[in-house]
Amino acid sequence: MAGNDAAVLGKEPIGKLLIGQAVPASVGILVMSLNILVDTIFVGNWIGSIAIAAINVVLPVSFFIAALGMAIGIGGSSVISRALGAGNRARAQRTFGNQITWTLLLTIGMVIVGLYFRDSLIPAFGGKGDIFEPARIYYTIVLYGVPFLALCMMGNTVIRAEGKPRFAMVAMIIPSVGNLLLDYILIYVLDMGMEGAAWASTMSYLLCFGYVLWFFLSRNSELKINFKSFGLDRSISAEIASLGFVTLARQAVVSIVYLLMNNILFELGGEDSVTVYGIIARMLMFALFPVLGMTQGFLPIAGYNYGAQLWDRVKRSIVTAILYASILGLLVFAGIMVFAEEIVSIFTTNPVIISQTPNAMRWVFAATPIVALQLIGSAYFQAIGKATPALLLTLTRQGFFFIPLVLVLPLYLGELGVWISFPLADLLSTLVTGFFLRKEIKQKLDTGSG
Known part of the structure; x- marks a missing residue:
């Protein structure tokens, strides 16, 4: 049963557990790394070198916002793992709810600020001259999807904290494969240029979010999306923040x-x-x-x-x-x-x-x-x-x-x-x-x- 899955972390041989946890994580990291490389090749060949420069201008902003989700995920997952180990399922559930709340509040707030100062931020990060307009197109569309990416990154660490590395691996693979397929359709087939590249990224985030949402709504997860746990707890929030800051x-x-x-x-x-x-x-x-x-x-x-x-x-x-x-x-x-x-x-x-x-x-x-x-x-x-x-x-x-x-x-x-x-x-x-x-x-x- 799903409720007993995390308990294997305290029972199975350590070597077996490490391999079972590490192999899916390694595969997910490898696929994401390959996606970055191949995506760069596609964009450079199908749009032009200026498109690569434009994307590189946008990445620091979008990655930082998404990294907020990762930080909240890793910080909260440490709390969740220890809570599950101690048999305190209520604290684990409350932590998960607080993670969702903080991810939404911070990323949506950052996106609003990022869009408001768009025309100032893009040149500041190197989007000048001919790079500005394609960077502006990519920046605007991708930023709409970044909160979903942040939720995916947060959810992925929670899935791993529950002791379900294979589900976490699939969550990492979906946006990578989805982005490459959408690149081909939107850029190469439909000739949408920079807008196609941006929508391919944003839609891949949505695909990943759909999978993560399904996981937490299904019987596979010990933790559930419960609105009662969304209310912020000061001690839990402080622990998430201190560990996530790392x-x-x-x-x-x-x-x-x-x-x-x-x-x-x-x-x-x-x-x-x-x-x-x-x-x-x-x-x-x-x-x-x-x-x-x-x-x-x-x-x-x-x-x-x-x-x-x-x-x-x-x-x-x-x-x-x-x-x-x-x-x-x-x-x-x-x-x-x-x-x-x-x-x-x-x-x-x-x-x-x-x-x-x-x-x-x-x-x-x-x-x-x-x-x-x-x-x-x-x-x-x-x-x-x-x-x-x-x-x-x-x-x-x-x-x-x-x-x-x-x-x-x-x-x-x-x-x-x-x-x-x-x-x-x-x-x-x-x-x-x-x-x-x-x-x-x-x-x-x-x-x-x-």
Whole structure:
């Protein structure tokens, strides 16, 4: 029965649970990553390069609004996992209702503001000259659908918190596949140009929302859409906000890193160096999908068992997740080291880029085998509801270490300093995370005090 599904998180073997949770998450991340790549190819070939520029102008705004849904989802899902583990279904249901309320309030409010200041925001994000009009068309249509995307991202994390990763995987696949099919129909067949690209994205969000809504209205879900739980609870809202802020802070730092990298590399090597980073950034998105999937799969398992006070299972979930993710990281590392040239040749035929990118990529991925500890360690604190260490450990890698390194090392080592900053930041953040995670295990889990 649906009511017993979450209980398997506290009963089944940890290894089996991790694989069952991580594989669907990995597939969903992979499909979404492929969608971004293929969608860019379609738009560039069927509309033109100006369309790619226009979409890139809009993405920071639409992604930030959608990220609010993700943040609310991850923050609230930590509460839900622990509540279900403790057998407090009423608190889980109330949290879910509060998540819906906050997602609607914040995203609709942001969309209203975004549309009101549309003609000022678009140029501010680079939509100038010939880019302005297609960006304006895409921006206006896509923003109408962004609240639905935010609800999907929020709902997806809740589905995973209930212990139903396959449903969560389908929720991630639907908008990706739907967007590609709609791109073909609206852009290629109906020749709707930029409007077609925008409506393809918006309609794909609606398809995903329809599926997520069906899930929570069906017998598959333990949590229901209950208007009584929509009333905001101060303590629950505060916990959602504190834990969700970790996700928002991570997104903000990622944006700063992209901004810094593009400017520093342009100064050091011009457009070619920026292109090299563009290829490497794509590979970071694609190649690490199994490690990120393992991290996503770990979250509900750790949260549920922590809430159930099953300390030994929490400890085993940490150790097993780090082991599995490290093995996957080692395989990714080996693939990059051996096939770097072949990978780069898929993206471009430019001989300069092909000659420069492989070695840079090898440096960037040099610490991949150990990065699992940092990802799982910071995710653990978020899963158990400890927002402050979760935030600090999440920011160590790119915020506290990478940004200072990438600002200083290039002054002495040139472009090589940029690439060396990646493994050094990974190493330092892993050491810091390992220290605090070991301390947490010894003081809390080994003593059984939680």
